[in-house]
Amino acid sequence: MSTVSVVATKPYEGQKPGTSGLRKKVKVFTQQNYTENFVQCILDANGAALEGALLVVGGDGRYYCKEAAELIIRMCAANGVAKLLVGQNGILSTPAVSSLIRKHKALGGIVLTASHNPGGPENDFGIKFNCENGGPAPDAVTNNIYQLSTAIKEYKIVNGLEIDISKIGTNKYEINGKPYVVEVIDSVANYVAHMKEIFDFEKLRDFVSGKTSGKPLKMRIDSLNGVTGSYVREIFLNALGAPENGVVHTTPLPDFGGLHPDPNLTYAKDLVETVAQGDYDIGAAFDGDGDRNMIIGHRAFFVTPSDSLAVIANNLECIPYFKKNGVQGFARSMPTASAVDLVGKKLGKEVFEVPTGWKYFGNLMDAGRLCLCGEESFGTGSNHIREKDGIWAVLAWLSVMEHTGKGIEDILKAHWATYGRNYFTRYDYEECELEPCNEMIATMEKNITDSSFVGKSFTSGDKTYKVKVADNFSYTDPVDKSLATKQGLRIVFEDGSRIVFRLSGTGSSGATVRLYIDSYEKDNVLGQASVMLKPLIDIALEISQLPKFTGRNAPTVIT
């Protein structure tokens, strides 16, 4: 029976969306009414616009995704939504959701993912709301959702609504005398069509098959058992003609097969080790929900995300989408190395530096000032949607390879020869205790913002760095003038090198300290990053007293 129940509930503490939605252990989400509360607050945050609206629902297929999708279907029914587009089995990659919202002019989308965090009953789940531009909700909306969650008294649901989301098709209901439609859609079709509009698939197919070069491209695309599996098969095998063994881990699994679905040198180890043996021209991996990417070349030559962004920026003319829509400005998040700035300068484009989080790019894109952006956290994307897009990044790299006729390492070397090189590394100290980390950041902020800090010199080995600027980064959005403060401690030296510290906003327990090191060299571009950056790392550890505060002598992850 399709009747609306109003269920009494009480607020849960801590339903505060982080950098990218609410992420908690599955066990937290499955507490009585926990998910219901948060979904109701998302719906309520839309106010009157919700009545009669279209929403998109889907996620990365991790544990609890399907149940959550079904719950959302029943709650949307009770809250006046007119229509839902739901990925088959609740599956849609994050970029696919963004694309669907924009294509269908939906009011927004509910994305069920904890992105790159491990999945399974003992691990993480997440819920994120994306707005009508297809991008993650801005701070004002997520703050509103949080405020609502602190005072929620009831939620609405149609308990009797039966649906089988494993079957593609249209399901029609009548709720309170009004029609309610749930369309279960093919998870990949719209996204694949969108990619075909952006890239020259014919050219790429010839390139991958070796028709142009006489040599088939050897690729190893690793979906890490995340959502991209079915997208990868459709795009790289079926559309581009790569051989079956060119793709691996393409069955999305609820616990990602025990893999940590984060495409970096530590967690995509199998890919790195396999490509290191020398049999492949390109290796790539994605995170659980398909928005992050890592690119490596022959013998696992690592492309930093900061360099990846700069190289794509430098070659946009080889992608039909940009030929058609023009090239507006570029952007990166503050901790991302500034390689793209140099390309922007040469091409006479605006370059923006925003806080960490893809949501900060949205306004600039909507205002027509930004077409390409990226983050050090393995995110690359363009204004074709309002999320970063892992598969898009690989297609962009294939286009650049095809266009230049060069391998990945040679593309990077040529780039550095023109622009110089931003050596970059990130140290992560995961699952630290929160209190001492907060104390460390507070102490450091006090020290580095003291007027005596600017002009100070620090020496390590044969290198001396003099402080030019030091602050806790804040950002005023050029479009809506909204202000984001305390976005990370930043020490900029006279030669442009930088040390950045911030606490992760995407963890689900404890604190993760991130230390980012960015050092620019005009001529000395072929060094080893770990050696080149050692002096600055030592200085960063000295300034922060990180070992003393965290009790850690080594990072958990280095990227």
Ligand code: G6P
């Ligand atoms: C997510 C966001 C990214 C952001 C990253 C930062 O992936 O989509 O835009 O860069 O989180 O994560 P962190 O753990 O450093 O807050």
Ligand code: ZN
């Ligand atoms: Zn992700």
